[in-house]
Amino acid sequence: MPRASLTLPSRSTDQRWSLHVALWLLDSPRLGQLAWAKHLAGRLLKQPARQGVVLAQSRLGQLLCRDCGNARDRRIGVELLRQAARSGDRRAQLELGRLYRQPRSLEPLQARHWLQQAAAQGSHEAQRLLNNL
Secondary structure, eight states: OOOOOOOOOOHHHHHHHHHHHHHHHHHSTTGGGSHHHHHHHHHHHHHHHHTTOHHHHHHHHHHHHHHOOSHHHHHHHHHHHHHHHHTTOHHHHHHHHHHHHSTTTOOHHHHHHHHHHHHHTTOHHHHHHHHTO
């Protein structure tokens, strides 16, 4: 009788699982609005973002900038968005453009730069925001 071998999931399998579950939570129409789901998704995105997974950096950055009230989390979120945007993530570029247009950060040159990057990748929202700058 053959022996069943026990194989432990690899770190990359764990990372992919965490990323998929986090994205599912955030993108779910009902769950994505709940505080506990956002908190869990943030925890699941943390390790992949630290390991340089661009999608995790982008989504965690958005989460920290939009849903966390403290300045420290917001700074971390902006840095994660910047890393993802530099790697070519259109969603992060658009989010940075939006952030830099807001009165509290009002940096029109940065806003224009990131919105142009996102528009060059086909973002209609970025193009609309550029026209309004």
